Amino acid sequence: MKYMKNISKKLLLLPILMVLITMSVMPAGALDADTPYTVTMNLIIPSDSTFTVALAGSETTIDFNPTTKDSTEVEPDSQVASGDTTPIAVITNAGNVNLNFSVNLTAAKPSWVVLKAHSDGTYASATTYDTTAIELTAWKDITPTSTADVYLWADFTSALGGTTQRTFQVNTVISV
Numbered sequence: 001m002k003y004m005k006n007i008s009k010k011l012l013l014l015p016i017l018m019v020l021i022t023m024s025v026m027p028a029g030a031l032d033a034d035t036p037y038t039v040t041m042n043l044i045i046p047s048d049s050t051f052t053v054a055l056a057g058s059e060t061t062i063d064f065n066p067t068t069k070d071s072t073e074v075e076p077d078s079q080v081a082s083g084d085t086t087p088i089a090v091i092t093n094a095g096n097v098n099l100n101f102s103v104n105l106t107a108a109k110p111s112w113v114v115l116k117a118h119s120d121g122t123y124a125s126a127t128t129y130d131t132t133a134i135e136l137t138a139w140k141d142i143t144p145t146s147t148a149d150v151y152l153w154a155d156f157t158s159a160l161g162g163t164t165q166r167t168f169q170v171n172t173v174i175s176v
């Protein structure tokens with residue numbers, strides 16, 4: 001008989017336990033046609049800031065060949081600035097976010113040359129650059145698969161003979 005009383009007490013506790021378990025699993029309040037279940041869904045795609053650079057023609061370097069040691073508006077080989085025909089470089093946004101581009105040299109240029117860059121074939125509006133990166137308006141907020149043109153010029157004054165090398169760098173940041 002005592003055994004039966006213990007089982008009866010335990011059986012009485014079972015429905016209470018089931019109600020407590022059900023309440024902890026179900027959201028507060030009943031769901032129905034007027035109160036649907038909602039939850040935040042996140043579609044998480046990593047930002048891809050990759051880009052490519054293609055030089056004009058079959059160029060693998062950017063070569064300036066002035067006719068004299070004092071020459072101005074010298075374009076690199078294969079660039080044709082007149083009429084915005086052929087930039088020395090075309091940057092393509094190969095990622096999935098908008099990008100801003102800038103250019104610079106990685107080491108200071110010689111004092112006998114002034115380097116200029118622009119997004120179109122307009123020498124008069126070109127911006128002087130050296131080791132500090134320059135970012136032109138036309139190189140900002142470039143959408144995926146879109147391009148940015150780079151036109152370059154060099155002005156030489158009493159240039160020294162021989163070949164002087166510098167590294168030209170194209171940088172990017174995600175546009176905000």
